[in-house]
Amino acid sequence: MKRRAFGIWVAGTALLAALGMPAIALAADEAPDALIKRISDETLADIKADKAIQAGDTGRIVNFVDRKIMPVVDFRRMTAAAVGPAWRQATPEQQKRLQDEFKLLLVRTYSGALAQVNDQVISVKPMRGAPTDDDVVVRTEIRGRGDPIQLDYRLEKTPGEGPGWKIYNLNVLGVWLVETYRSQFAQEINSKGIDGLITALAERNKANATPTPPAGMPTGKKG
Numbered sequence: 001m002k003r004r005a006f007g008i009w010v011a012g013t014a015l016l017a018a019l020g021m022p023a024i025a026l027a028a029d030e031a032p033d034a035l036i037k038r039i040s041d042e043t044l045a046d047i048k049a050d051k052a053i054q055a056g057d058t059g060r061i062v063n064f065v066d067r068k069i070m071p072v073v074d075f076r077r078m079t080a081a082a083v084g085p086a087w088r089q090a091t092p093e094q095q096k097r098l099q100d101e102f103k104l105l106l107v108r109t110y111s112g113a114l115a116q117v118n119d120q121v122i123s124v125k126p127m128r129g130a131p132t133d134d135d136v137v138v139r140t141e142i143r144g145r146g147d148p149i150q151l152d153y154r155l156e157k158t159p160g161e162g163p164g165w166k167i168y169n170l171n172v173l174g175v176w177l178v179e180t181y182r183s184q185f186a187q188e189i190n191s192k193g194i195d196g197l198i199t200a201l202a203e204r205n206k207a208n209a210t211p212t213p214p215a216g217m218p219t220g221k222k223g
Contacts, residue, residue, distance in 0.1 A: 082181040101201035120144035
């Protein structure tokens with residue numbers, strides 16, 4: 001279905017937009033909706049200009065993510081939420097492995113969708129939450145070929161020196177990414193524990209090492 005294919009592209013672009021925001025995005029005086037709009041536009045432009053990323057070059061994409069991920073995405077919180085209650089029982093070494101494997105899973109799952117980037121544009125809808133809130137949802141709509149696609153970002157304001165906003169969840173076509181993976185991870189944890197989940201993620205990443213059409217995008221269907 002064309003809508004599903006466009007949804008897969010959105011998931012890939014959203015992931016890279018979330019994980020690829022430059023450090024300058026932490027400007028304390030920038031509103032979260034303005035930040036999302038600016039960075040989404042910049043990320044789309046970067047993808048369009050990089051043929052290797054468009055071709056699904058995993059190494060190039062991972063490098064792109066590694067250079068820019070930490071300042072703008074609370075990936076530890078994202079991973080902890082996806083793992084669920086078992087995260088608190090995991091050792092620091094296990095937590096690091098989970099973050100590393102989960103990031104690689106997301107990148108390899110959606111990298112193939114980036115080849116579809118062409119004339120898409122992003123518009124930001126009225127924000128949920130007051131500007132003074134520390135946790136907000138920024139709603140966007142991506143327009144291109146086919147029907148417009150809803151894409152929401154959940155962000156939190158970070159304290160400390162140079163406070164800014166960090167993304168910790170994404171909603172694609174009405175489905176929150178973290179909650180989708182939490183249900184998948186819970187089955188593995190209940191069966192084989194934290195080490196079993198780490199092993200399963202590592203094996204899946206090895207199987208996905210050869211670029212293939214993106215699969216496994218959250219669809220909202222249960223089961």
